[in-house]
Amino acid sequence: MDEVLRYGDVLNIIQADEKDRIVERKEVPLFENDAFREAVINAFVHNKWVTENEPMITVFSDRIEILSRGVLAPEQTIDGFFRGESIPVNKKLSEIFLQLHISEKTGRGVPKITSTYGKDAYEFHENSIVVKIPFNWINEVGDKPGDKVGDISKxxxxxxxxxxxxxxxxxxxxxxxxxxxxxxxxxxxxxxxxxxxxxxxxxxxxxxxxxxxxxx
CATH class of the missing domain: 1.10.10.10 (Winged helix-like DNA-binding domain superfamily/Winged helix DNA-binding domain)
Structure with a gap:
């Protein structure tokens, strides 16, 4: 998980927004780091590890997709999930993350992600849950190739x-x-x-x- 978060730090370049500049340029990250961190932590905590398949992080030119194996806990509802009601899939693993101060019991992760990217950031499939973190590109189509940073994912x-x-x-x-x-x-x-x-x-x-x- 630390390696994934570190990889996110490398990908999350700071872009210079020169539009409407008066005195200082505006620095804009490629994506919201707090939302990415919460999505990764949740994926590891709630992954169905008994299937011996780890979470999958995929980088596209316009987004990062974070896939967690399995579905919501049996006691969890969709409404409760989006409200931030914390019902862990792996209770023991959740306790370890809490003791290590990696995650919190407040369930702030999902509301943090949805407040930034909306509920559409989540996709629920038969055997997995996917979180999509879109890239906030400053450069527009037509910019010089050297100004575009999509190749960082490669x-x-x-x-x-x-x-x-x-x-x-x-x-x-x-x-x-x-x-x-x-x-x-x-x-x-x-x-x-x-x-x-x-x-x-x-x-x-x-x-x-x-x-x-x-x-x-």
Missing amino acids: LNDTQIKVLSEIRNNPNVTKPELEKLVGVGKTTIDNAISVLKKMNIINRVGSNKTGYWEILR
Whole structure:
């Protein structure tokens, strides 16, 4: 679950909204992070793990879909679900999440998601529940390819980890990235090259005294 949330942090780039700018530009995230976090936590807590199938997170060009196996708890109703009445599918797992302060017993997750994206964010199927988190694109059709950030969803695991470490510490060096990511120099160089070509990062200054700039 931590890896999924971390991946969400990498995907959720901050866009610069220059429309109607007077003094400062407006920074707009690609999606609402709190809603994404609640959807992921709920998917893990309420997943039907006895089927030995984990939740599934799929990234499209315009949205993220978070699928949880199984259906609502037998005592739960649709109206109660959307009101935020917390009736866990996996009671023991829910207790563990509460003890670790990962989730809350208030049931605020569903209302948080619906207040942002509406009830249509949820789809109920025969054996699964899907939450759709739409992307709030600032760039419009016709913008330059380098201005569009949809390709971020195509980054591989190493590139995602490198980008995450750079976000956490813009002063991180390549040798430090090798240790943090657990790969060799060539792999780090290749990952950085891809991130630069996609206009995601830029190096400012020298290799020794410079820093990484996140472009989007």
